[in-house]
Amino acid sequence: MTHMTNPLATVDQLYQRTSFSALPSDLQDAIFFATQRLTQAAGILLRLPQSVTAQANVVLARYWLVESPLSYEFSDTSAAALFLVAKLGAHPCLPRDVCNVYAYLLSPNSVLFKGGGDIHGKDKEGPSPSNLPGIPYASFQSRIMALEARILYSLSFNTHVALPHPLAITYLQALDFLGLPRAEIAGRAVAYLNTALLSPQLLYLTHQPHALAVAAIYSAARDAGAKMPTCAWWEVFDVDREELGFLVVGMRSLEGWVRTQLEDDGVLTKGMVTRAYVEGEMRKRGLRIGNGSAGAGEDEMEDEETALMRQMDEKAAQLDE
Structure with a gap:
């Protein structure tokens, strides 16, 4: 029966989610809704089965239980979750296709955040995604690959999702x-x-x-x-x-x-909620931005690596003595 059940969030995880970076509940709810809607729209344009997109929604939500949403750009997290789940199943997507679809959905031409319209547009094949040039595409792809590994690590490589x-x-x-x-x-x-x-x-x-x-x-x-x-x-x-x-x-x-x-x-x-907008909104409200931002997370990771290297040097010095 384990394949028909899911690991549920614990009370501690739900409490931790409310305390991440002192993020107000209204902003947290808006971030979650907008990002999950973005994931659904991307799944449609990538012609993925709804089961794949739904699993990506759940994986993304689980990831944000253990790591602050402000750690990375919300749209990047959405793309990484969708790319990861699709790759693990029978419908893998090319990184170029994922990048192009998200570039379109986040562009001014997107119908997703204009308050109306059909995501498929007038054409049955859907709107034409934007074609990212070389440098932006390489940057986007590297962020997605890094985030994919981060999601797997944070979830202890448990990506099983049973859908209702x-x-x-x-x-x-x-x-x-x-x-x-x-x-x-x-x-x-x-x-x-x-x-x-x-x-x-x-x-x-x-x-x-x-x-x-x-x-x-x-x-x-x-x-x-x-x-x-x-x-x-x-x-x-x-x-x-x-x-x-x-x-x-x-x-x-x-x-x-x-x-x-x-x-x-x-x-x-x-439009699509961005990390810069949320951080600016928090400053307007006089709220302190915690260490959930990507820069702070990277600094914290660097501090941990420095401490580990120092411990290794000390142990090596003791062996030499």
């Missing part, structure tokens, strides 16, 4: 109470599961796939007006009422949160 999408379809086949075509309910349930990937509540890191699948089915059936039995049918799938209620609220609340952000001229209206 297949379980939702399987559970639907066992349910006869919906009174509507299963395809309609299945489509709505999968949409809820894909939306939950973008939720700053980290639903995929705090709940197992079977619970997410049941919550998506419940929400989909409710939206479609399907008649549900009065008994606690979700307990058949090992989900209690409290967990189901939390997940249903979490899945259905994301749309309202995004709408509020857009109406209030929030961070999401500024």
Whole structure:
């Protein structure tokens, strides 16, 4: 059964996430949502299966549990996670393709951050990605490769992700109470599961796939007006009422949160959130930027290396004596 479950976030990890670099919760939520949406869009343009993109979303979220989001540029982290997961599966991507797609999505011509439009554009083949010239491409590729290794190291090379999408379809086949075509309910349930990937509540890191699948089915059936039995049918799938209620609220609340952000001229209206923007916003608020930035992380790494080399020199000197 281990292939159907995921390693969940611990209380300490969730607490550590809230304390990284004294990052305000509104900025942290905006960073997470914008970066996960960027990952989804890149997966579409790279013609990757949704299963691959969803796994990249989860891997990225896990990585940010153990390392500050401010350690690297958010778009670079997204690209590295997607490139890594695709390479480990049956749909590897060329580094040039990944770089070109992200160059387009982050460009002024991108439809992703203009508040409307279809990511595929008018053409069925999708918009033409930008073609990065040599030097920017080499720089982007080197950052992605370094970040790929960093993600693997931070996650102890555990990139296993069990998705709830297949379980939702399987559970639907066992349910006869919906009174509507299963395809309609299945489509709505999968949409809820894909939306939950973008939720700053980290639903995929705090709940197992079977619970997410049941919550998506419940929400989909409710939206479609399907008649549900009065008994606690979700307990058949090992989900209690409290967990189901939390997940249903979490899945259905994301749309309202995004709408509020857009109406209030929030961070999401500024385009893709960048590390420079977040650091500038923190300075405006009078908040100290912690050691989560890339520069500080590199200095800390250099200090550790210096200390290790000093210890080795001291031990060598003792042996010589």
